[in-house]
Amino acid sequence: MKNYKNILNRFVIGLLIFISSNLLHAKDYVTSTLVDNLSYPWSIAFLPNKDMLITEKTGSLRLIKNGKLLEKKITGLPKIYAQGQGGLLEVILDPNFASNKKLYLSYSSGTRNKNTLQVISAKLDQLSLNEVSVILTVSPTRDTPHHYGGRMAFLPDGTLLVTSGEGFNFREQAQQLDSMLGKILRINTDGSIPKNNPFVGYKDVKAEIYSYGHRNPQAILVAKDGVVWQHEHGPKGGDELNVISAGLNYGWPAITYGIDYSGAIISPYTKAEGMQQPITYWVPSIAPSGMTEYQGDIFPQWKGNLFVSALAERSVHRLSLESGKVIAEEIILTELDSRIRDIRTGPDGHLYVLTDSSQGAVIKLSPAE
Numbered sequence: 001m002k003n004y005k006n007i008l009n010r011f012v013i014g015l016l017i018f019i020s021s022n023l024l025h026a027k028d029y030v031t032s033t034l035v036d037n038l039s040y041p042w043s044i045a046f047l048p049n050k051d052m053l054i055t056e057k058t059g060s061l062r063l064i065k066n067g068k069l070l071e072k073k074i075t076g077l078p079k080i081y082a083q084g085q086g087g088l089l090e091v092i093l094d095p096n097f098a099s100n101k102k103l104y105l106s107y108s109s110g111t112r113n114k115n116t117l118q119v120i121s122a123k124l125d126q127l128s129l130n131e132v133s134v135i136l137t138v139s140p141t142r143d144t145p146h147h148y149g150g151r152m153a154f155l156p157d158g159t160l161l162v163t164s165g166e167g168f169n170f171r172e173q174a175q176q177l178d179s180m181l182g183k184i185l186r187i188n189t190d191g192s193i194p195k196n197n198p199f200v201g202y203k204d205v206k207a208e209i210y211s212y213g214h215r216n217p218q219a220i221l222v223a224k225d226g227v228v229w230q231h232e233h234g235p236k237g238g239d240e241l242n243v244i245s246a247g248l249n250y251g252w253p254a255i256t257y258g259i260d261y262s263g264a265i266i267s268p269y270t271k272a273e274g275m276q277q278p279i280t281y282w283v284p285s286i287a288p289s290g291m292t293e294y295q296g297d298i299f300p301q302w303k304g305n306l307f308v309s310a311l312a313e314r315s316v317h318r319l320s321l322e323s324g325k326v327i328a329e330e331i332i333l334t335e336l337d338s339r340i341r342d343i344r345t346g347p348d349g350h351l352y353v354l355t356d357s358s359q360g361a362v363i364k365l366s367p368a369e
Contacts, residue, residue, distance in 0.1 A: 029299075030368050031336070034352070035069040038062065038360040043290075044344045044352060045091045048098050053124075054354070054362065055105070057087035063127065064362065076122065076129030081108045081115050084145025092152045092160075094121075094189065101125065104135070104189070106150040106162065114141045117148045117164055121189060135191030136208070138180045142167040147216040147233075155222060159186050159194050161210060161244075163217035163230065171253045171266075174213050177205040182252060184217065184230065184244060186210040198247030213250040213275065219291035219308070220244070227324070231288045231308060234258035235266060239285050240278035241308070243324060251275040257283055280319075280326045287312035289356070290342030296349030298367055309340040309353060316343055316353065336363065 040057040047053065052064040053074075059082045061074040080088050086108030094102035101123045109118045119136040122129040147165030154160055166174040166182030174182025177199060185208040186197055199205045217232040228244040238258025242250055255269045257278075271277065282288070290309040294302045306319040314337055320328035333340065333353065341356035351365040 028368050029332075029365050031333070032364050032366065034067060034362040034364050035064055036359060036361040037069070038354075038362070039358055040087070040356060041341060041354040041360040041362070042088065043090045043092075043342055044354060044362070045093050045103065046344070046347050047093070050347055052352075052362070053091050053103070055088045055091050056360075057089070058082050059088050061088065061091065061105070061129075070127070072127055074124075074127050074129060076132060077105070078107070078118070078120060078132065078134070079109065081110050081145075083108075083112065083115075086115065086145045086148055089117075089148065089150035090152050092154070095154055095158060102189070104152060104160065106148075106152060108145070108148050108150075110141060112145070113143045115143070115145065116141045117150055117162075119152070119160075119162055119187075121191075133191070135189065136162060136185065136187055138164050138185075139206075140173075140179060140181070142170055142181070144168050144170075149214075149217045151218060151220045153220045153222050153228070155186070155228075156226065159188055161186055161220055161222075161228070163214070163220050163232075165216040166214065166252070168216075171215070174215065174252045175249070175254060177202070177209060177212065180206050180208060182212065182214045183209050184211045184214060184220065186246075210246055211244050211248050211250060213252050213254070215252045218289050221291055221293060223293045224295055224304075229291065229293070229306060231291060233287060234281070234283075234285055236261050236263075237283035237285055239282040239288050241280045241288075241306075241319075241326070242276065242278050245276075249275050250278075257281045258285070279324065280329075285312055286310040286315070286317070288317075289340060290344065290354070292343050292345045292351070294345055294351070296345055296351075298349040299351075307343050307351065309343040311339045311341065311356060314339055316340060333365075 042057045043055045045053040054062045059080045089106040117138040122132045146168035149163035149165040151163045162185045173179040193207045220230045231241045235258040308317045316333045318330040339356035342354040353363045
């Protein structure tokens with residue numbers, strides 16, 4: 001009986017430790033508006049001095065300096081096709097930005113009948129971009145202003161991952177290796193193709209392809225332990241969170257947990273040999289947007305958690321992970337009642353979110369007193 005009580009006590013203590021170290025509820029954080037009056041803000045990048053770069057989907061790159069949004073916009077951007085879901089998308093700093101001042105921007109370019117996703121490299125000098133160079137042009141072009149993807153992340157070896165959507169009306173191309181649509185692409189920062197990409201040397205295959213079978217990948221990150229996390233929009237239902245590995249097929253549209261917006265069946269299959277299963281998926285759709293892995297110190301209960309922002313659900317999902325699986329999920333920030341486009345961990349340990357509207361804002365999460 002004594003041993004039983006000891007086991008029970010240890011179980012209760014362990015449970016309390018787990019709860020206190022993994023769960024932080026809405027009452028334990030506060031939000032504040034850092035800046036507002038942004039035109040559909042899409043992405044955040046933190047400069048070494050803790051200032052912020054913000055992309056506006058409508059085609060502007062903005063600087064928040066000392067907590068204030070500068071009225072003057074950064075010049076030197078390429079011509080941007082800002083229609084539908086397209087426009088100026090991600091901004092990401094070079095791993096050596098402190099010394100080389102290089103950054104990378106993804107955006108949609110072209111015309112209504114012939115447009116695509118492009119990525120440029122550039123040097124930031126005060127409020128202007130110099131030495132602008134196109135390092136990726138997704139092919140083929142399409143005639144839809146939807147599903148561009150456009151998120152980016154650096155691997156530890158310095159190569160750049162770029163997500164590419166399947167253009168909405170071209171979903172079959174997600175399975176075709178002669179197309180960059182519906183893929184995750186991997187390039188060097190000068191636009192060349194890494195020699196160890198999984199499809200280098202294959203005939204009639206785009207050598208930039210890192211993984212395929214994606215719909216509209218809206219976030220990608222490389223975690224502290226090196227795992228590549230990605231999420232993507234499903235159709236009506238079937239938003240996915242995936243772990244990405246080189247050369248693998250993630251199934252769209254051959255397998256899916258969603259249906260077409262009309263109610264029609266896209267595929268009768270949710271699983272197939274040779275196609276990867278998501279780590280988790282959402283039905284109904286939440287329309288996932290940004291994502292961050294929290295590794296700050298001011299919210300110790302959240303360390304190692306993934307945070308996924310959502311447009312349709314107007315929320316953020318906090319995911320607790322263990323051995324590569326989601327073991328708990330909490331929905332927060334519904335009180336904002338806003339479409340949330342991006343979420344990032346700042347160098348100060350706070351979380352920052354972007355609200356998606358013509359009067360978008362940067363919202364800061366801080367611990368409650």
